[in-house]
Amino acid sequence: MLDTDFFHRWMTVSAALVDREADRLTDLDAAIGDADxxxxxxxxxxxxxxxxxxxxxxxPGAVLTLAGRQLISTVGGASGPLYGTLLRRTGKALGDAPAVSERELAGALAEGVAAVAQLGGAKAGDKTMLDALLPAVEALGTSFDAAREAADTGAVATVPMLARKGRASYLGERSVGHQDPGATSAALLITALAETAGGAA
Structure with missing residues (x-):
């Protein structure tokens, strides 16, 4: 079972990974977005x-709900509402349980990803964070490591895609050949989850 401390550590590891990879995310965003x-x-x-x-x-639910609320209030652009919705909806789906199973987390995260898709109006293949999140959620039923691999593969797979949603979609054909920064940061979140689970084993 995954307790409150597990989810707190997931967010802490996520923050460390994002901090380490922030310059790379900005470089990716500079090519097809606002470089922020x-x-x-x-x-x-x-x-x-x-x-x-x-x-x-x-x-666990309260950890993610609070984290999501904080992201909405502090992250600029579309990323704040999207990531905030992901975590808040996942937290809401987990409810008030003091600990949850891996299967329950997978189901709750699937609800969070569905909420992101609804908010952004995007789907798989549109060159967005969903291209990492959708395969990750599907693979989470197998293992945390499988979810990490699926997210990483999904992020890299955005390189040849034509952006159909978000800031990058304004570039049309020029968006082809660049890895989507949102899919890349989403993969970091799943990597952090797998690393947290590995440390808990």
């Missing part, structure tokens, strides 16, 4: 770790 994805995500997850330490939410 890395700095925005770094600021948002730093705020998440701070608020979690201060408020100490008592359930």
């Amino acid at each position: 994805h890395g700095s925005n995500m770094r600021r948002g997850f730093a705020a998440v770790t701070k608020v979690l330490a201060e408020e100490g939410p008592g359930t």
Whole structure:
């Protein structure tokens, strides 16, 4: 079972990964976006770790709900609402349980990803964070490592895609040949989840 501490550590590991990869995310975003994805995500997850330490939410669902709310209020552009919705909806789906199973997390995360798709109006193949999240959620039923591999593969697979949603879609054919920054940061979130699970084993 995955307890509150597990989810707190997931967010802490996510923040560390985002901080480490922020310059790369910004470089990716410079090619097809506003060149601020890395700095925005770094600021948002730093705020998440701070608020979690201060408020100490008592359930897995509460951890993710608070983290999502913080991302919405601190991350600029579309990423704040999208990542905030992902975590808040996942947290809501987990409810008030003091601990959840891997299967319950997979189901809740699937609800969170569906909420992101609804909010952004995107689907698989549109060159967005969903291209990492959708395969990751599907693979999560197998293992955390399988989810990480699926997310990484999904992010890399955005390189030849034509962007159909988001800032990159304004570039048309010029968006082809660049890895999507949102899919890349989404893969970091799943990598952090797998690393947290590995450390808990």
